[in-house]
Amino acid sequence: MTAGGPLPPGFDEAGVQVAARAILRKRAGEVARAWPALAASYGRDWPETFARWAAERPTNGSIRDAWDFARAHKESLDRNAALELALTETRFHYDGESPPRPRRMAVRRVPGGVAFQLNGRARVIGRR
Template identity: 70%
Template sequence: MTGAAGPAGRRAPDGPDGPFDPALAAAQEALVRAMTAGAPVPDGFDAAAVRAAAEGILRKRAGEVARAWPALAASYGADWPRAFAAWAAERPTRGSFRDGWDFARAHRDELSPEAALRLALVEAGWAYDGNGEPRRRRAAVRRVPGGVAVQLLGRVTVLGRGTRR
């Protein structure tokens, strides 16, 4: 099996349809970046079609984040898809949970009390710097609307609201 030189000089294997084409792979990568991360539309592609595909992907991402973070989406009501798309247009997805978390952190001052509570509870249970993978916390205390959330060994209790989570 032969192939063209790939990254770091390694040879990419031939595919089922013939030899690996680095130019085609680069064009495909540029197209994906244009549709998912706000990169420029590569030469040879219909810009309107690429923008339409990108808008569809953003709507899908907004729906997935709304399922993972329903209180967050409810904070924005009917404006949720537009608000999320405006924020996410130049950000590649990191998965619906992290996309929602990143959005909520960026818009912390605009959240409804329910969404702010959800964000605080998530941050009480997980350590996340916005870059790496979230990690479970052993213990944490976070302010929440009307009280504080205390998390110890995976169990979160909200004090001051009379609610246990």
């Protein structure tokens, strides 16, 4: 319903659109719980912004939806959302298709510093 596929014969188009919007709002809420800084960076616009992006994409779960959204908007993320993305990417490897896997060691740039992860512990150096 939310991935933009054709409507099966006999379905009420208006009813399906209402249900699809409700599902997209629910997905936005789940993503906001998984990645709070990402959602907070959009303020009141978060549900609609996420819904526009997600409307043509089937869900892969809230964590992967958040990760995909953050990567797609990487250049416009605020400082806290960029940090949330960088810390997640130091802890896990995610190719955009298969489930995320823990990393052994990783380093990512964040606004004002560097985030790194070693043996499951993530840290940030130089952020003010």
